[in-house]
């Protein structure tokens with residue numbers, strides 16, 4: 258195993274530059290809808306990585322921020338993927354509400370945790386690796402510009418698929434969690450839209466002729482909730498939006514409900530969709546029609562033997578560095594890492610700098626943990642070996 262002391266010395270020497278780069282990135286407004294701001298983040302990253310010998314490819318879109326793939330070849334044709342995103346959830350007023358500053362061991366700013374700190378971590382870890390001239394595998398840095406808006410208008414999903422063909426492992430540098438928790442399991446995420454069509458009528462004179470779409474939708478919501486709201490279960494469904502009716506003295510002929518769906522296994526999703534289709538096919542009255550549309554956002558991330566091996570390796574390095582052992586956890590939210598783990602690549606997620614309050618005006622990272630995570634990622638790149646992970 259290669260010593261991490263040189264990594265530590267290098268990062269120590271670079272500390273001021275690292276903080277300057279973090280500040281530069283945090284000060285750029287790159288909310289998901291601010292495409293030029295996201296491009297400005299990409300430009301800063303490209304300047305840094307070009308100087309290290311990376312090839313950079315930018316993909317631009319009409320209705321989404323750009324995606325960036327930066328690549329450097331290694332001795333082996335296998336590569337390690339460092340994954341993240343350049344967009345944030347914030348508008349420009351966040352710079353006033355949570356200005357970039359250091360305060361009692363914390364660094365504040367919009368997107369500092371989710372995930373500009375992770376971008377700086379990635380850049381500086383590869384800088385340390387290349388400085389030590391110990392690069393064995395290729396490195397691909399994939400930073401998307403539309404993570405927070407769900408990749409509806411970009412090539413992100415195709416990109417993940419294409420770039421993962423020769424991947425040895427994925428480190429997703431999303432917001433790090435406190436207490437050394439690393440995410441190895443995530444629930445799959447999707448939405449189910451249930452749209453009911455009935456018949457409008459005057460509720461005073463022709464009530465029997467009407468077909469109440471809201472009543473039918475309500476029946477289906479109650480049935481779905483009675484079966485699928487146990488948080489411990491394999492799948493949960495939660496109604497999030499309902500729409501229906503025009504005015505109070507008309508029997509409503511339309512109603513729509515949208516459910517948030519979280520699931521651990523594809524099979525439970527399949528069973529659930531059969532349940533909702535059966536429910537839709539048996540309305541409480543004739544002449545009520547239901548259409549259901551399911552849209553999958555993220556596949557589930559299951560804890561695989563490969564990911565556990567990768568975490569074991571990372572945790573060992575973390576202990577060696579005096580940062581403590583890492584713990585695997587399962588969470589309910591989706592992330593881009595799930596697309597890689599779903600295709601069988603060893604993946605650790607939430608490996609970025611540790612902090613709190615992501616997506617709020619109190620967002621911060623811990624300064625010490627920030628540098629520790631850069632050292633740990635560099636140490637992983639330095640010591641990772643295909644033979645150990647298989």
Ligand SMILES: [Zn+2]
Pocket residue numbers: 342371372404431432
């Ligand atoms: Zn994020």
